[in-house]
Amino acid sequence: MNLQAKAPLKRAACVAMSRASVALSQPSGRAVAIVKASAQPQIADSNASRIVYATAAGSQHDKLGHPECAARIPAIQSALEAAGLTAEARPNQLISLLDFRPANLKQVRAIHSERYVERLRELVENNSPSLVDADTYITSTSYNDAFRAAGAAIALVDAVVEASFARAEAADGISSTTGFGICRPPGHHALPAVPMGFCLLSTIAIAARYCQQEHGLQRVAIFDFDVHHGNGTHDTFYSEPDILFVSTHQRGTFPFTGKHSETGKGDGEGASINIPLPGDAGDAAMHAAFEEVVGPALDRFRPSVILVSAGYDAHWKDPLAGLQMCTSTYHRLGQQLVEAAGRLCQGRLVFLLEGGYDLNALGASVADTFRGVLGDSSADGFDPGLLRDEPTSKVRDALREARRIHNL
Secondary structure, three states, X not given: OOOOOOOOOOHHHHXXXXXXXXXXXXXXXXXXXXXXXXXXXOOOOOOOEEEEEEEEOOOOOOOOOOOOOOOHHHHHHHHHHHOOOOOOOOOOOEEEEOOOOOOOHHHHHOOOOHXXXXXXHHHHHHHOOEEOOOOOEEOOOHHHHHHHHHHHHHXXXXXXXXXXXXXXXXXXXXXXXXXXXXXOOOOOOOEOOEOEOOEOOOHHHHHHHHHHHHHOOOOEEEEEOOOOOOHHHHHHOOOOOOEEEEEEEEOOOOOOOOOOOOOOOHHHOOOEXXXXXXXXXXXXXXXXXXXXXXXXXXXXXXXXEEEEEEOOOOEOOOOOOOOEEOHHHHHHHHHHHHHHHHHHOOOOEXXXXXXXXXXXXXXXXXXXXXXXXXXOOOOOOOOHHHOXXXXXXXXXXXXXXHHHHHOO
């Protein structure tokens, strides 16, 4: 992941937006504004939804000045605590999973080659700290941290599957249990034999294979809303008809994959759905993408479980890309995904953290995802109308092409 290639398209505008109190007309046609004071979210009256979350902070997997830094997890934790979205604050709806184990070699080797796993271990033991490619680093704890992140994903799958079978007999009014992995390092760029794009192990791919092999959940849907195409996940399952991969991402950015035409091969033809969005696409684009492509694709596929690569770097504040999602965009995605999981696969839904590099936006967006899943209202007070105009015609073209190729 070339850091220069992921340079921001709108930093100056976004910094200004965070500081001004009113929208002002500019010669450039842009608006300068601030985010309003956060709205007071309304808490759901019922306990219909529950979140079980697991944290694998990787606090020693860190590199000074690197965007994928150890401060990301504390930023999320602080935002959740400030919002009262913790197991302590809402014990009936939020559960912190503490006693999970790291993934074992068998689980990791279900995706990654034995040679790669051994080579990664050797690199960490003998050559850390160092870079393993232009911008993917390792430290002395990176091997264990990656295994622990994968272990968190596996434990969340276990918890969600168990809850899905138990919910029919439950007397507590809970209708669904969603998993959320607050874990790093991220994973969706890692290939079976190559680290890439800040990623060492393909956490979501490991979780998907575990769903199939250990729980018999053969039809796995993966939705990746990170701003960067999840090429590792995409390539790993490119020939597999029982794993649906759907990605919304910014067109023409790292890793420069994820074209409409990349639809799978062999038996997997049609099971890879890519939705490359133009720069400056934002909340309206994501809403349309879900309503017109993502949702219908899930409905047709009829998954046994839905896994989500939850990358928050499509946020308008993020420094590494050029989309304009809002905090409330992720609230609505939480709502839409929990509804889809409830309708299609007995509520089996697990989010796993990927990108998101503006710490304030990351924390706020994860918190709003929680609210969306739980049925609370959004706390986002920002008006997306203050951002640059979305390229509506280009978005329509992108969605139309995805629907055409996949007969949606």
